[in-house]
Amino acid sequence: MTDQTPLVRIEGVSKHFGDTVALDDLTLDIARGEFVTFLGPSGCGKSTTLRILGGFERPTTGRVILDGQDVTTQPPEKRQVNMVFQDYALFPHMTVGQNISFGLELKGMDKASIKRRSDEIMSFLELDAFGDRYPAQLSGGQRQRVALARALAPDPALLLLDEPLGALDAKLRGQVQQELKSIQRRTNKTFFFVTHDQEEALTMSDRIVVMNKGRVEQDGTPEDLYFHPASRFVAEFIGxxxxxxxxxxxxxxxxxxxxxxxxxxxxxxxxxxxxxxxxxxxxxxxxxxxxxxxxxxxxxxxxxxxxxxxxxxxxxxxxxxxxxxxxxxxxxxxxxxxxxxxxxxxxxxxxxxxxxxxxxx
Ligand SMILES: Nc1ncnc2c1ncn2[C@@H]1O[C@H](COP(=O)(O)OP(=O)(O)OP(=O)(O)O)[C@@H](O)[C@H]1O
Ligand SMILES: [Mg+2]
Missing domain, CATH: 2.40.50.100 (RNA polymerase II/Efflux pump adaptor protein, barrel-sandwich hybrid domain)
Structure with missing residues (x-):
């Protein structure tokens, strides 16, 4: 497998919930190490796409190829994919350290390796001082970093982030945006980031995919979309x-x-x-x-x-x-x-x- 093959290939994926068409024949490639943002209004199918990539949802039609392998019917735990949710979904009764180790234990890693990996990721995200605290004893930004640490600990090939900054106030949000971008650069991981905030998309992304009603409206660099919008929808949605x-x-x-x-x-x-x-x-x-x-x-x-x-x-x-x-x-x-x-x-x-x-x- 060369590095030229896309890490992710979404092939003609549709998703119907009864009469609702959440995704309509979506086809999309994501390259290795890319920071791709999925941008669009509420209900356009962003979370549904992430859930399908994560294995939490099956497409009605179409296939998901990860690293050259068809994973369409594979359960979440079998995939090299992890997800960060808007509300962080940290376990309140576990310390920061335990939250981060949890996914590694599930993978059946031995105790010494778990300790090594947790320490490594905590130091990387500057969480060393918080290992014994509970989520309730952290600020919003710190909780966000713990959620990120937990998702990065098992070293997934693809990280899915569903509006992970939605709960932060404007100032902290800007700071965490920079942090997240720098973490992505330093780890060289593939990030698939969801937001409905156009400014956030413009600042953070290598590439933005604008969605409208379950379809791709335009796909390009932030500069492309801003200066050369192809449709009225994109021109009005961005800037x-x-x-x-x-x-x-x-x-x-x-x-x-x-x-x-x-x-x-x-x-x-x-x-x-x-x-x-x-x-x-x-x-x-x-x-x-x-x-x-x-x-x-x-x-x-x-x-x-x-x-x-x-x-x-x-x-x-x-x-x-x-x-x-x-x-x-x-x-x-x-x-x-x-x-x-x-x-x-x-x-x-x-x-x-x-x-x-x-x-x-
Ligand atoms: N489990 C479900 N059952 C029925 N309809 C659903 C289900 N999940 C999503 N939908 C519908 O599919 C469409 C897309 O939903 P999705 O959650 O992907 O939107 P979104 O782009 O993430 O929106 P938001 O920005 O509000 O999070 C919506 O019309 C939604 O109501
Ligand atoms: Mg959503």
Missing amino acids: ETNLLSGEMRGHDGDAVVMDWFGQTLRGHAPAGAPPEGAPITASVRLEKLGFHATRPETGNAVQGKVVGKTFLGSRMAVDLMVEEAQGATLRAFVDAETGQTVGADPIWIGWDSDSMAVLRD
């Missing part, structure tokens, strides 16, 4: 964006040309260009709009009037009305200084055709 409704006109070299309320604009179509005349929506990120005193040389330029400003500390959100486009509005992020200088006079707003994605509906 803030301007959505421009218009009509497909044709091509100009590599660019697609659209009409936006009488303005001719150029963009690119990550998911393929729609037919001429089709109603389309394009997405351009707020920070991609630039302000100019005279008509800029960018692919797109329109004149706008400032109708609102929101101070955000290091930057400012500026709302603009474009009279020539039937009063349609755009929102831009600019640095606070630029934001302060724009006022009553109309200004030119410019953006490149590369920064505007024409979306699949």
